[in-house]
Amino acid sequence: MTREDxxxxxxxxxxxxxxxxxxxxxxxxxxKISCHSRSLDYLVHLSDTGGGEWEGFGHNxxxxxxxxxxxxxxxxxxxxxxGARPEYWPSxxxxxxxGGVALYRHYPSALRRLVGDLADVVMRRGSTRYMFDPAxxxxxxxxxxxxxxxxxxxxxxx
Numbered sequence: 572m573t574r575e576d577x578x579x580x581x582x583x584x585x586x587x588x589x590x591x592x593x594x595x596x597x598x599x600x601x602x603k604i605s606c607h608s609r610s611l612d613y614l615v616h617l618s619d620t621g622g623g624e625w626e627g628f629g630h631n632x633x634x635x636x637x638x639x640x641x642x643x644x645x646x647x648x649x650x651x652x653x654g655a656r657p658e659y660w661p662s663x664x665x666x667x668x669x670g671g672v673a674l675y676r677h678y679p680s681a682l683r684r685l686v687g688d689l690a691d692v693v694m695r696r697g698s699t700r701y702m703f704d705p706a707x708x709x710x711x712x713x714x715x716x717x718x719x720x721x722x723x724x725x726x727x728x729x
Contacts, residue, residue: 580605580614583670586703590619593647602639602703604632606670613670615639619648631671633661633702637714644713654702657712657720665699673699677724 586602603616615635617625627639633654640650653659653674661671712720 579608581608588703589651589705590643591649591651591708597651602636604635604670617643619643631661631666633666633671633674636702637717641714644715649708649711649713651706651708651711652702653700653704653706655711655713655717656706657717658724659700659702660717660721661702672702674702675699677721 583604583606586604587599588602590598590600592598598620600620601618603618605614605616606612607614613629613632613635615627615629615632615638617627617639623643625639625642627635627637627641629635629638636654640648640655644650649655658677659674660677661669661674665671665673665675
């Protein structure tokens with residue numbers, strides 16, 4: 572990326588997200604979301620509490636976040652947010668209209684989807700979740716595990 576390209580990214584927001592360290596401790600990291608003024612690609616910048624920094628690029632915030640978290644995940648860190656759950660990812664419209672921060676849950680079967688949809692109605696919540704809302708450690712996956720889950724999910728409908 573050239574200096575001119577770097578200057579073309581405008582900060583869209585800053586999040587404080589929970590992360591599980593390699594020791595099992597909880598930390599809060601800073602995540603900065605920027606959007607390129609011409610290409611509309613996204614840059615996610617992660618900062619840990621010890622001065623570590625990582626960046627990821629993507630066509631939406633979801634893919635930029637996956638790119639940014641790959642290296643810390645390889646070191647054993649886990650991101651405790653909805654965007655790190657394997658069954659959540661944005662729709663095409665969510666990606667193009669909102670940067671991909673509204674995520675849909677993709678169920679493994681039609682019956683599980685029906686039950687999930689009914690639960691959403693009964694609990695009066697929408698069908699999307701904000702990608703940086705907290706998620707329990709037992710429900711999250713690495714970016715590479717998410718990719719595998721998504722590929723398997725797509726194959727089940729063919």
